[in-house]
Amino acid sequence: MSTERIDKLLSHEGFGTRREIKRLVRYSEVCVNGTRIFDSGFPVNPDKDTLTVDGEKVSLRKNVYLMMNKKPGVVSANKDGLHQTVFDFLPEEYRFTTDGTLTHKIISPKTHLPKTYFVRLAKPESAARQTEITRLFADGIHVSAEGKEAEFDAKSAHLVWKNESEAExxxxxGKYHQVKRMFAEAGNEVSYLKRLSIGSLKLDESLAPGEFRELSQVETDALFL
Incomplete structure (x- = not known):
C-alpha cells in the first residue's frame, strides 16, 4: 500500500503551504473515509481513500508533473552548493514532488528514452571535425570521471549539426553533466545547453526562462508509454 501525508496531498491541490494546512486540519472538518482527522501528517492512500474538506470531495493526485523552461546556470537538482536549482523557482507546494519510477525511466539507458538537447559550443568546428565528433558519439564515447562522478562509456548518441558551433x-x-562531459572528451566546451524534449514531450515555447506549468494528462500519459 502506497501512502502520502495528507498535508502533501492537500498542498498539491492548492490548499496552501504545510503550515496553512496544519491550521486547516485543526479548524476545519477534514475527513478520510468519513472519519475526521486532526493530524496533518496522517497517511492517505490516493488510490483507495476518500478525502473531504468541509464536506467537499478532494481529487487526490499522488504525483504532480511540471515542465519548466530552465534559466541558464540553473541546475536540475534538489540541492547544489554552487548554483541555483529548479526548486528555487517553485512555490512551496511543488518543492517536495517526486516520482522515482518516472525519474528512473528518464535516466536509465535500459528504457532507451530519447532526450534531445540544443548545444552551443565555445569553439567552431570544421566539417571534418564535425564528422569525427558525430562518429565518436554514434560509436559511444568514453567519458572520464568528474569529481565524485565515475567514468563511463556513453551509449550511442545522435548528433545533428546546425552550423559550425551549434548542434542538437x-x-x-541521464548521467551527471553528460552532454557537457561528452563534448569535453571531444575537445570542445559547451557554452549553452537547453533540453528540447524528453521522448515525445517537447518544451513549451510559450514558457519564458524560469516559468513552469503542470503537464496536461495527455503529456503525462506520453511519458509513461
Whole structure:
C-alpha cells in the first residue's frame, strides 16, 4: 500500500503551504473515509481513500508533473552548493514532488528514452571535425570521471549539426553533466545547453526562462508509454 501525508496531498491541490494546512486540519472538518482527522501528517492512500474538506470531495493526485523552461546556470537538482536549482523557482507546494519510477525511466539507458538537447559550443568546428565528433558519439564515447562522478562509456548518441558551433544531440541516458562531459572528451566546451524534449514531450515555447506549468494528462500519459 502506497501512502502520502495528507498535508502533501492537500498542498498539491492548492490548499496552501504545510503550515496553512496544519491550521486547516485543526479548524476545519477534514475527513478520510468519513472519519475526521486532526493530524496533518496522517497517511492517505490516493488510490483507495476518500478525502473531504468541509464536506467537499478532494481529487487526490499522488504525483504532480511540471515542465519548466530552465534559466541558464540553473541546475536540475534538489540541492547544489554552487548554483541555483529548479526548486528555487517553485512555490512551496511543488518543492517536495517526486516520482522515482518516472525519474528512473528518464535516466536509465535500459528504457532507451530519447532526450534531445540544443548545444552551443565555445569553439567552431570544421566539417571534418564535425564528422569525427558525430562518429565518436554514434560509436559511444568514453567519458572520464568528474569529481565524485565515475567514468563511463556513453551509449550511442545522435548528433545533428546546425552550423559550425551549434548542434542538437539526442542521448538515451541521464548521467551527471553528460552532454557537457561528452563534448569535453571531444575537445570542445559547451557554452549553452537547453533540453528540447524528453521522448515525445517537447518544451513549451510559450514558457519564458524560469516559468513552469503542470503537464496536461495527455503529456503525462506520453511519458509513461
Amino acid at each position: 544531440l539526442t542521448i538515451t541516458e
